[in-house]
C-alpha cells in the first residue's frame with residue numbers, strides 16, 4: 110500500500126501569503142510515513158464552465174483531478190475576501206463537483222485569520238461546499254489558529270511556537286482520520 114498523502118491547498122495566490130505559509134508549514138510537519146503534495150495550480154484553473162467539463166478537459170483541470178484522486182486527504186487554508194471565500198478557491202471546488210471522486214475524502218482546514226470575525230463565515234461556507242461535494246469534513250482537523258503575518262519567517266514557514274504546534278496537530282488528526 111502506498112503512503113497516505115495529503116493534498117494541501119492555499120486559497121491565496123498572493124506572493125507572501127500567510128495561508129500559503131500555513132500550507133507550507135503543514136507540509137513540513139507531515140510525519141514520516143506520510144506525504145504532502147502542495148497544490149500550485151490554483152491560479153491556472155479556468156473559470157468553471159459545464160461546457161468545458163468534458164474530454165479533452167483543460168490541462169489544469171486534468172492535473173487538479175488527478176491530484177485529488179491520488180490524495181488520501183485534503184487540507185485547505187484560505188483567506189476571506191469581501192466576506193466570503195476567494196473566487197479562485199470556490200472555482201476549484203466547482204471543478205470537483207463532477208469527474209473526480211471526493212466521496213468521503215477526509216478534509217480539514219487551518220484558518221489562520223487573526224483579524225475581525227476571523228473569517229468565520231468563510232469557513233462555515235467552506236464546510237457547506239465541501240459537504241456538497243461529499244467530502245468528509247474531519248472536525249478534529251478543522252482548526253482556527255490565528256497566525257499574525259509577523260510569525261512567518263524568512264524561510265516562508267510559521268515559526269516554532271503554539272501556532273506551529275497546532276498546525277502539526279491538525280495534520281496528524283487528519284491523517285489519523287484518513
Ligand SMILES: Cc1cc2nc3c(=O)[nH]c(=O)nc-3n(C[C@H](O)[C@H](O)[C@H](O)COP(=O)(O)O)c2cc1C
Nearest residue numbers: 121123126127128129188189190191192193225228
Ligand atoms: C480585496 C480584499 C478583501 C478582503 N476582505 C476581507 C474580509 O472580508 N474579511 C477579512 O477578515 N479579511 C479580508 N481581507 C483581508 C485578508 O483576508 C487578509 O489580508 C489575509 O491575511 C490574506 O491572506 P493571504 O496573506 O494568505 O493572502 C481582504 C483582503 C483583500 C485584499
